[in-house]
Amino acid sequence: MISRRRWLQLLSSSGLGSALGPSGAWHAGPKSSARAARIHANSLPAFEGIPSAKSGISWTHVAGISPEMYMPETVGPGCAFLDYDNDGWMDIYLVNSGPCDFYTPPHPLRNALYRNNRDGTFADVTEKAGVAGNAYGMGVAVGDYDGDGLPDIYLTQYPHSILYHNNGDGTFTDVTAKARVAAPGWATSAVWFDYDNDGLLDLFVCRFVDFNKAKNIYCGYGAENKRWYCKPNVYTPMPCWLFRNNGNGTFTDVSKETGIAKSLAKAWGVVAADINNDGWMDLFVGNDTVPNFLFANRKGRFEEIGLLAGVGLSPFGLARSGMGVDAADYDQDGWIDLFVTNVDHETYSLYHNSKDETFSDAAPGSGIAATTKMMSGWGVKLFDYDNDGNVDLLLCNGHPDLMVEQRLQNVAYREKLLLFQNTGKGWKNVSAESGPIFSQELAGRGMAVGDFDNDGSLDVLLTQNDGAPVLLRNNAGRENHWLGLKLVGRKANIEAIGARVAYQAGDLLRHQWKVGGGSYLSSHDPRMVLGVGQRQKIDWLEVKWPNPCGKTERFTNLPVDRYITIVEGEGGWK
Secondary structure, eight states, rough: OOOOOHHHHHHHTTOOOBOTTTTSSSSOOOHHHHHHHHHHHSOOOOEEOOOHHHHHHOOOOOOOOOOHHHGGGTTOEOOOOOOOOOOOOOOOEEOOOOOOOOOOSOOOOOOEEEESSSSSSSOOOHHHHOOOOEEEEEEEEEEEETTTTSSSEEEEEESSOEEEEEEEESOOOHHHHHHHHHOSOEEEEEEEESSSSSOOOOEEEEEEOOOOGGGGOOOOEETTTTTTOOOGGGGGOEEEEEEEOSSSSEEOTTTTTTTGGGSSEEEEEEEEOOOTTTSSEEEEEEESSSOOOOOEETTTTEEEEEHHHHSSSTSSSOOOOOOOOOOTTTTTTSEEEEEOOOOOOOOSEEEEEOOSSSSEESSTTTTTTHHHOOOOOOEEEETTSSSSSSSSEEEEBBOOOTTTTHHHTTEEEEEBOEEEEESSEEEOOOOOOOOGGSSBBBBBEEEEETTSSSSOEEEEEEETTTSSEEEEOOOGGGGEEEEEEEEEESSSSSOTTTTTTEEEEEEEEEEOOOOOBBBOOOOSSEEEEEEHHHTTOOOEEEOOTTTOOOEEEEEEOOOSSSEEEEEETSSSOO
């Protein structure tokens, strides 16, 4: 199998190729070049695992598994795609465990920041960057909180979290104390979004249970009372945090006055999305053994409507083990739908938006529920993996209890990835035909999507508990045309979280929302990729910027097969 670089060299020497631009993205070129790309991509699996020897990513997660079976040992870690040095190429961040009251690593452990070398390989720059972490790491949320054009890193940990400010010279500074966002306790997922429509990115942080070493509980099974990792129902729920951005490098904890703290959580995952089209960003939170939350944003205050909306409990009225979550309009009816993964015997849920702040579970009739009945899911992403214009579904799975195979039949600790293709008429499980990686059993946890090679196909990074991460190159997306967008807000928040993009290519009319967060403990490539199938041009594109402005800008004469940047209010693209 030839490398992508060698393949591009062959195309160039044969006179077929369109060159890579300065950002590494495809520029529109001769039809023969696009056809050659599609033929080559079609000969490869949809997703291709990149060995560590080839990528240069040698880091491995260490959970610190112990006989005491402290719950944090089995639920991490997360990961992120981010362009920390603003060179137009996605870099990688990986979260490790670390020292805390229940774990003293026998050898120093650290997180890892890998710089993209732009040739399919990565270089470890953690020590220079100063982002190693300093406690038992969980997840990562990336966002430009101070609007300087550089992505900052919020790292969730036990028993306190960290905010790393990007200095713009390849290094970061720990500004947690100044910013007042330490979030003491056990933090899991986090999301940057603008809850009060002031144009600044605020921070929501999921909190799990009231936990420390002294509060660890013995859970056993069978006549011998063998120890296993407890279900969270034996622990006390705790409120999540909401930090308002003050615009001067500091934050204010507004959890109580906004209504967030009234709901006691056992929260794993969170996604920010406007579920009722009122211009205010709402929050969907996956909880474990207590009802999921749907925080409806009432102009800066939140009303928890999960039970009324039909997303809080199972169809039988039971709280499930909500873990990973995501949001997207999978059926293109103009309303954002929701997804949540659960543990074995519970099935996952695809919540269809009924347009009145209620949802119905579409998973049972789609094949998704039946396929996931005996599985446990964590990372999840609704995205167009093959660039045909339809939103597909990728799931990262693995049971949280190492002992589960001794306790339950037909349930495994390590599980396979799942890929469902949206055909436009329903969901098709294409896992078995999408590459050897889908036959491997993994202790999957965090998952992020991002285009690390700038070919317009969204690649995948996933983490394993107590194991090596997995980097997957997406070959399927190269079979179709696409347009990549980097949106930059000016009056709106700089990352344009909450923006709505509509576009038309011939007979294809589609829209996407830019949601905040999603998946589990992880952070995605901030760029948007618009798939158009075999259509060779985009007739028009509209960006409705998020409040406080909410204005819509229209663009025509757009290229395909490359990335462009649209800055709010400038009236063009570059």
